[in-house]
Amino acid sequence: MQDIQKVDEESKFKIDQSGDVSSPLGFISGGLHTGLRKSKHDFGWIYSTTEAQAAGVYTLNRFKAAPLKLTQDSIAVNNTLQAIVVNSAIANACTGEQGIKDAQDMQSWVAQKLNIVNNNVGVASTGVIGDFLPMDKIQYGAEHVLEEQYNYGENFNKAILTTDLFPKHVAVEVDIDGQKVTIGGTAKGSGMIHPNMATMLGFITTDANIASSKLQQVLKSAVDSSFNMITVDGDCSTNDMVLFMANGQVNHNELDEKHPNWQAFVAAVKYVCNTLAKSIAKDGEGATKLVTSKVTGAENIEEARKIAKSIVSSNLVKTAIHGEDANFGRIVAAIGYASELVDPNETFVTLCGLPVVDKGVFLSFDEEEMKKRLSEDNIAISAQVGKGEGQAVAYGCDLSYDYVRINASYRT
Amino acid sequence: MQDIQKVDEESKFKIDQSGDVSSPLGFISGGLHTGLRKSKHDFGWIYSTTEAQAAGVYTLNRFKAAPLKLTQDSIAVNNTLQAIVVNSAIANACTGEQGIKDAQDMQSWVAQKLNIVNNNVGVASTGVIGDFLPMDKIQYGAEHVLEEQYNYGENFNKAILTTDLFPKHVAVEVDIDGQKVTIGGTAKGSGMIHPNMATMLGFITTDANIASSKLQQVLKSAVDSSFNMITVDGDCSTNDMVLFMANGQVNHNELDEKHPNWQAFVAAVKYVCNTLAKSIAKDGEGATKLVTSKVTGAENIEEARKIAKSIVSSNLVKTAIHGEDANFGRIVAAIGYASELVDPNETFVTLCGLPVVDKGVFLSFDEEEMKKRLSEDNIAISAQVGKGEGQAVAYGCDLSYDYVRINASYRT
Numbered sequence: 159m160q161d162i163q164k165v166d167e168e169s170k171f172k173i174d175q176s177g178d179v180s181s182p183l184g185f186i187s188g189g190l191h192t193g194l195r196k197s198k199h200d201f202g203w204i205y206s207t208t209e210a211q212a213a214g215v216y217t218l219n220r221f222k223a224a225p226l227k228l229t230q231d232s233i234a235v236n237n238t239l240q241a242i243v244v245n246s247a248i249a250n251a252c253t254g255e256q257g258i259k260d261a262q263d264m265q266s267w268v269a270q271k272l273n274i275v276n277n278n279v280g281v282a283s284t285g286v287i288g289d290f291l292p293m294d295k296i297q298y299g300a301e302h303v304l305e306e307q308y309n310y311g312e313n314f315n316k317a318i319l320t321t322d323l324f325p326k327h328v329a330v331e332v333d334i335d336g337q338k339v340t341i342g343g344t345a346k347g348s349g350m351i352h353p354n355m356a357t358m359l360g361f362i363t364t365d366a367n368i369a370s371s372k373l374q375q376v377l378k379s380a381v382d383s384s385f386n387m388i389t390v391d392g393d394c395s396t397n398d399m400v401l402f403m404a405n406g407q408v409n410h411n412e413l414d415e416k417h418p419n420w421q422a423f424v425a426a427v428k429y430v431c432n433t434l435a436k437s438i439a440k441d442g443e444g445a446t447k448l449v450t451s452k453v454t455g456a457e458n459i460e461e462a463r464k465i466a467k468s469i470v471s472s473n474l475v476k477t478a479i480h481g482e483d484a485n486f487g488r489i490v491a492a493i494g495y496a497s498e499l500v501d502p503n504e505t506f507v508t509l510c511g512l513p514v515v516d517k518g519v520f521l522s523f524d525e526e527e528m529k530k531r532l533s534e535d536n537i538a539i540s541a542q543v544g545k546g547e548g549q550a551v552a553y554g555c556d557l558s559y560d561y562v563r564i565n566a567s568y569r570t
Numbered sequence: 571m572q573d574i575q576k577v578d579e580e581s582k583f584k585i586d587q588s589g590d591v592s593s594p595l596g597f598i599s600g601g602l603h604t605g606l607r608k609s610k611h612d613f614g615w616i617y618s619t620t621e622a623q624a625a626g627v628y629t630l631n632r633f634k635a636a637p638l639k640l641t642q643d644s645i646a647v648n649n650t651l652q653a654i655v656v657n658s659a660i661a662n663a664c665t666g667e668q669g670i671k672d673a674q675d676m677q678s679w680v681a682q683k684l685n686i687v688n689n690n691v692g693v694a695s696t697g698v699i700g701d702f703l704p705m706d707k708i709q710y711g712a713e714h715v716l717e718e719q720y721n722y723g724e725n726f727n728k729a730i731l732t733t734d735l736f737p738k739h740v741a742v743e744v745d746i747d748g749q750k751v752t753i754g755g756t757a758k759g760s761g762m763i764h765p766n767m768a769t770m771l772g773f774i775t776t777d778a779n780i781a782s783s784k785l786q787q788v789l790k791s792a793v794d795s796s797f798n799m800i801t802v803d804g805d806c807s808t809n810d811m812v813l814f815m816a817n818g819q820v821n822h823n824e825l826d827e828k829h830p831n832w833q834a835f836v837a838a839v840k841y842v843c844n845t846l847a848k849s850i851a852k853d854g855e856g857a858t859k860l861v862t863s864k865v866t867g868a869e870n871i872e873e874a875r876k877i878a879k880s881i882v883s884s885n886l887v888k889t890a891i892h893g894e895d896a897n898f899g900r901i902v903a904a905i906g907y908a909s910e911l912v913d914p915n916e917t918f919v920t921l922c923g924l925p926v927v928d929k930g931v932f933l934s935f936d937e938e939e940m941k942k943r944l945s946e947d948n949i950a951i952s953a954q955v956g957k958g959e960g961q962a963v964a965y966g967c968d969l970s971y972d973y974v975r976i977n978a979s980y981r982t
Contacts, residue, residue, distance in 0.1 A: 218907065218910075219903060219906035219907045220905070220906040220907075220909070220910060220912045220914055221902050221903065221905070221906035221912075221914050221917075221930065222906075249899070251899065251902075252899060252902050252927060252930060252931055252932045253931060253932065254929070254930065254931035256931075257931075286897075286899060287897075287898075287899020287900070287902060287903060287932075288898060288899040288902070288926075288927070288932035289932070395903055396899075396902070396903050396906060473885070473973075477973070477974050480974065485698075485699075486699075486700060487661070487663065487664060487698060487699020487700040487808075488699070490633050490663075490664055490699060490700070490808070491631060491633065491699060491807055491808050493632075493633070494631040494632040494633035494634075494808060495630065495631045495632075497632070498630075498632060500632045500633075502632055502633050505633075514700075515664060515700070517666070518633065518664060518666065519664055519665060519666035519668075519669075520664045520665065520699075520700035520701070557974060558974060559971050559974050559975070561885075561889070561974075562889050562892065562969060562970060562971050562973075562974060563971070
């Protein structure tokens, strides 16, 4: 795990584990209970006191849910957002024309409440696919935006959750032109999590001064190496979305590649995305362990990503790790079916730091020591698969009885 | 399910559910306990009294196990086989040079016992990856080939199993030139089962007169629509193989496309492969239900296969079916991430015969009736995904607590 963490440790930014989307200047967030869920918060919002530059990354699923379509179209108008509204419990997916209309109503009610234009409100939903939103509850939520008295940020972080066991958020501070710029993020998992996004929502905010096009570029690259490198169950949802808002309330020179602090900013955004992504993997439905697979020596980065994801996606690897069984043969199998460019004779695998495969041939190892290491919460798998330059890291979790229990009766 | 079965029902051949690889003329099979497994049969063999034309289909996994490489090379010598030897418990994969040598010894001991040339013996292994074969036990097995006194076929059918709960075998009789030709098959599952083969072994035998090249052609096409359309857990193994032997002991005109009974022969082989494949899916590790997904209207057959497999591969669909929960949204999600060519507005889905999605929009359905149908052992999903000509059927199973239990401690 040490290698994998180094990048973060070396970075110069300050990390605030209790921070979230409301940490940057001019951002407020909140959440409340409207009755979509039995008793938990189910309606959240983010508001920037000034209009923000916006960027978004969306699911590749062909059945894109109504709120995603609306948000994508809305951002396209001016490349801006000033607010985001999110509900949990119902995904507003597979809902046709009615679903689009419902998302539009949700958007316009919040816009009205905040006195901003409709297309400056992003809309997100998560939950069961194939049900209409109960619009009376959504309307109740919209009417109460900005009206809570306490726990603003914390309420938002909770309101967007479904089967997640804990809220996922972080903020970092980075120096830009000698000024403190903050990047905050909040996300939710935790089933249907797979490369190319999943039932996951991520919201990133910053008070940095940066144009939408640059924001999009940074977001895309950060998502590729974070949210797109986690998997819980291989299912990719209709509702995945990561939105990024930058309101420019810190007065520094506009950020682009020529800015001396550009790399620091990019690294900070990646750190935020990576931290949220790992939290999602760790909180995968029924998960008891975070699994990190690092692949090196692949033909190129795409192959490396494919292989790293294949390892953490394998049900057989996941159940073996759940049972704390050093079944490295399954790791090898997962490597072997992921890519045709793997060289078995140049393949080396370690599990929890102990070498288990050398040039494609199994090694004997200290079973006692392995058993001890497999009982830890963080399981590291590393695989060299050839002599290429491609490397990647993917995150996943074990597959437990509880995953089955949770998902055997999610809808009912 | 009716549509899906029609092809079989319409066919003219006679089906023998108790038949197996020993059913065709001149084939004998057997199995015994050598100590590879605690008490169960673990060593099996098939023998043809005369040399047979041979064909094989092998895993695409880059980490191909030693016995597969040896068998492929052996068949390449003369396109023939006269015997096949199989052990369970240990896969002889990731075993390098030593593994190749062990597979060669296993082959030559059996060849010696049967007084045939080495390259006429196919070798297969299934079980744990990353362990050497205990060669004393293999040698004991080889010395006892052809020496059992009873239950020959039945013993073979059992000897090749690992976590399978029941043996999988069938035979059919088909009329060729007015003579009775028999095709028999035996297979094993039951974890690591996924498109492009898996820890599955299939053996098909026939007394038909047909050249190796034609046999290969028939086998490839039958495997593509049967063994390659099942999935248990998405993992594709290092040891998958289907072998086909034809000893020509029935005296009819050699089979090729011009033979008037060619189509009947092809249909019979497909029936055998399909029956074995469905048995494997139904006996997936921990499975309680067989899931059949039929896709129509896809752009082409490849897309149809991709989508049909995606549905039965989805952990979320599989757990919902295990819980008898009509979570059709997950079916839609699995369709949507499988193919970019799906048309949401032309997508219609039925679950257990009840329409649940119409033009991409969910439908309400009789929950009582659905609950009743979901409690059955066979679950049918059908999806029209556009207006194309592509269609395919895939088979899978539910994902249960028992899958996790079985796989959390397979190695130890």
